[in-house]
Amino acid sequence: MSERDLMEFDVVIVGAGPAGLATAIRLAQADPAPSVCVVEKGAEVGAHILSGAVIETRGLDELIPDWRERGAPLETPVEREELYLLRDAQRSWRIPEAISPPSLHNAGHYLVSLGNLCRWLAAEAEGLGVEIFPGFAATEVLFGEHGEVIGVATGDMGIGADGRPKDSHAPGVELRARQTVFAEGCRGHLGKQLYQRFDLDAESAPQHHALGIKELWEIEADRHELGLVQHGTGWPLPERTHGGFFLYHLSRCQVAVGLIVDLDYPNPWLSPFDEFQRMKHHPLFAATLEGGRRIAYGARALAKGGFDALPRQHFPGGCLAGCEGGTLDNAKLKGVHTALKSGMLVAEEILAAFAVGDPGGRDLTGLEARLRASWLYEDLRAGRNFGRSLHRFGTLLGGAVNSLDQRLLGGRRPIRRPGDAPDHTWLEPAALSDPISYPKPDGVLSFDRLSSVYLANTAHDEDQPCHLHLADPSIPTSSNLAEYAEPAQRYCPAGVYELVGEGSDDPRLQINAANCVHCKTCDIKDPAANITWVAPEGGSGPNYPNM
Incomplete structure (x- = not known):
């Protein structure tokens, strides 16, 4: 193979999400500005970005104070909000605002497409060089x-499925830097390696994750209420399974609907995708969606461990930023403003290091002090008990505890989470769990995986190495099948994992890698921790519009 070209910068940033772009912009705002490169695996900036999203503007206000005048795509302010507990497939209870946790209030925030916001941020960054x-x-x-x-x-292009270069082969490029910032989002594949190499989570609680599944719909005008935000929890999620839903009324008669399922659920028969599909038949959602048209679909893992799962953010020669470092505010159900702030803190520490001379491989030790002195740290600390209360006391009592904790204690007294262990360890044997029968999709409100993946605009060259690696190829059928009924075929929201020949003498797990939407759930939830997600050829994966 040909030798790789070499390019040198002061700072290389991996990932053009809100954290990576905030880092780049803050660096470029300096005088003199260091040379900055951002590398993004999506075919375009925003292609792999997926979020609800309600944005608190605090981070953007600090990064680009005149964002309104500059045309940032924050066009829908929150006008009204409702919080619900779904009791069953027909009934719901609206929770009065007076008793809901303050962190769930959204007055003054905006409904956005995070992908479009990142496209705008990228243009701002490029304008700064x-x-x-x-x-x-x-x-x-x-x-x-x-x-x-x-x-x-960067990875080589034009490698065949057999691992050999094709006629179209082009070698990757080495991007060298004085400091490298990893802002890949939740469960970044390079960040995962750095966690292990530098033991970044040695002094923190295990990170916890959730799978977020989202659809974008066009609905009838008489069912649309611009700026309405609806959040809630309860049905259809079974006992000991935590999460919640959202329904946001955007501009142009569009709504975003989604379900977030915590990945420490115990029942291996559970399918987050199918829970989401049947959820939309509840009257709360059907009243909005009936007569509408689904126009986009996607899924992505979230880092929900919060304050107690914050890792060490720095290591010799680089650091983490945003969700790569677990900065999502679980109590507020928001991570954009925290990612922006994280990126700014990283940039400011790098600039301070450069100001005293070339740090070479210097560890950015001042980053921890910057984080601790910031409102980001205080917000995460104040909401530290949110998820733990729900896991310890259940939805109703846990919600009441959260409301009292936030109003009176500010999270100062930590609540212990029972059995704090990585998400993949929570599955119980299939034989001891209740099987779940899901209704067939009706093609009106509920849909199958393959039609959903089509709407994610997912594209992978079929003739490239599989980017989903099994450490032991025998585990899916030798142990996962017998003990957990091979849960990969259910926890994957894109139909990547398919059990072929179940019930025969020679079943096998077929990996349909071309379906992958890069959500990372398999890397997190596989009970044997046997699956490693690595980046496929650059530009592969989903191409989300307006998500």
Whole structure:
């Protein structure tokens, strides 16, 4: 194979999400500004971005104070909000605002497409001189002679499924930097390696995750209420399964509807995708969606561990930013403003390091102090008990505890979470769990996986190496099938994992990698921790419009 080209920058940023772009913009706002490169695995900026999203503007106010005048795509302010507990398939209870946790109030916030916001941020960054390379996946961390990070390499293009170069082969590029920022989002594949190499979570609680599934709909005008936000929890999620739903009324008679399912659920028969599909038949959703048209679909994992799961954010030669470092505010159900703030803190620490001379492989030790002195840290600390209360006391009592905790104690007294262990360890044997029978989709409100993946605009070259690696290919059928009824075929929201020949003498797990929407759930939830998600060829994956 040909040798890789080498490019050098002061700072290389992996990931053009809100954290990576905020880092780039803050760096480029300096005088003098360092040279900055952002590498993004999506075919374009925003292609892989998925969020609800209600945005608190605090982070954007600090990053670009005149964002309104500059045309940032925050066009729908929250006008009204409702919080619900779904009791069963027909009934719901609206929770009075006076007793709901203050962190769930959204007055003054905006409904946005985070993908479109990132596209706008990218244009702002490029206007300041930042170089952004979409369609190039960073696949390797580069290390110096002392073990420090010195950059990343992008993956080769044009590699066949057999691992050999095709006629279209083009080698990747080494991007070397004085500091490298990893802002890949939740469960970044390079970040996962850095956590292990530098033991970044040695002093924190295990990170916890959820799977968020979202659809975008066009609905009838008489069913649309611009700026309405509806949140809630309860049905259809079974006992000991936590999460919640959202329904946001956007502009142009569009609504975003979604379900978030915490990935520490115990029942291996559960399918988050199918729970979401049947949820839409509840009258609360059907009243809005009936007569409408589904126009987009996607799924993505979220880091929900919060304050107690914050890892060390820095290591020799680089650092984490945004959801890569677990900054999502679970109590507020928001992560955009925290990702923006995280990126700014990272940039300010890098600039301070550069101001005292080339740090070489220097560890950005001042980043922890910056984080602790910020409102980001205080917000996460104040909401530290939100998820733990729900897990310890259940939905109703836990919600009441959260309301009292936030109004009176500010999270100062931590609540212990029972059995705090990684998400993949929570599954119970299939034989001891209640099987779940899901209704067939009706093609009106509920749909199958394949038609959903089609709406994610997912594209992978079929003739490329599989990007879903099994450490032991025998585990799916030798142990996962017998003990857990092979849960990958249910927890994956894109139909990637298919059990072929079940009940025969030779069943096998078929991996339909071309379906993958890069949600990372398999990397998190597989009970044997046997699946590793790695980046496929740059530009592969979903291409989300307005998500």
